[in-house]
Amino acid sequence: MNPGPVSSAYSEGGEMVSSEQAIIMKLHSVQGQNILAICDKELLGRTFEWGDVGFLVSRGFYGGEEVPTDLMIRTALQCTSINAIGSACIHALVEAGIVDREAIVYINDVPHCQVYCI
Numbered sequence: 001m002n003p004g005p006v007s008s009a010y011s012e013g014g015e016m017v018s019s020e021q022a023i024i025m026k027l028h029s030v031q032g033q034n035i036l037a038i039c040d041k042e043l044l045g046r047t048f049e050w051g052d053v054g055f056l057v058s059r060g061f062y063g064g065e066e067v068p069t070d071l072m073i074r075t076a077l078q079c080t081s082i083n084a085i086g087s088a089c090i091h092a093l094v095e096a097g098i099v100d101r102e103a104i105v106y107i108n109d110v111p112h113c114q115v116y117c118i
Contacts, residue, residue, distance in 0.1 A: 021088035025072050026064025027079070036079040037062045038072060038093075040086025048108045055107050057085055073098070082115040 022041035027034060039062040048055045062085075067075075072089065073096045076082050082098070084090050090111045093099040104111050 021086070022066050023069060023072055023086075023089045023092070024062060024064055025067045025075065026062055027075060028061075033081065034079040036076055036082045037064070038076070038082065038084040038086075038089045040088045041066060043086050043110065048110060050107045055112070080117045082113075085110060085112045087111055
C-alpha cells in the first residue's frame, strides 16, 4: 500500500516562517527511553488523511502541557526520540539544529518529523 507522495522539502518556498503559535509537549518514559511528543496547539485532536492512512494528533500521546519554545528545546535535547507535528514546533527544532530540513515530511501541508538518537 503506497498512499502517495509526501513532500520532504522544508517548505514550498524553501523557508519556514517563524510562528508565535502555542506548543504542546508531553514526555513519555518507556523502558528507560524518553519519548517526546510535540505539536502545535491548534493541531491537537485533529486527524489528517494521507491516502488510506489517518494520522491522529491524539490527546493521549501529544496532549501534555503548553510550554515555551526554550523549554521544549531543552527537553528535546535530553530525549531518545522525538515525534513532532506542526510548523511552530518543527521550526524551533530546525533552528536549534535538532531536526534537519530533509527529515521533514508533509501530511496535508502540515510538517511532521521523527527523531531517534542511536
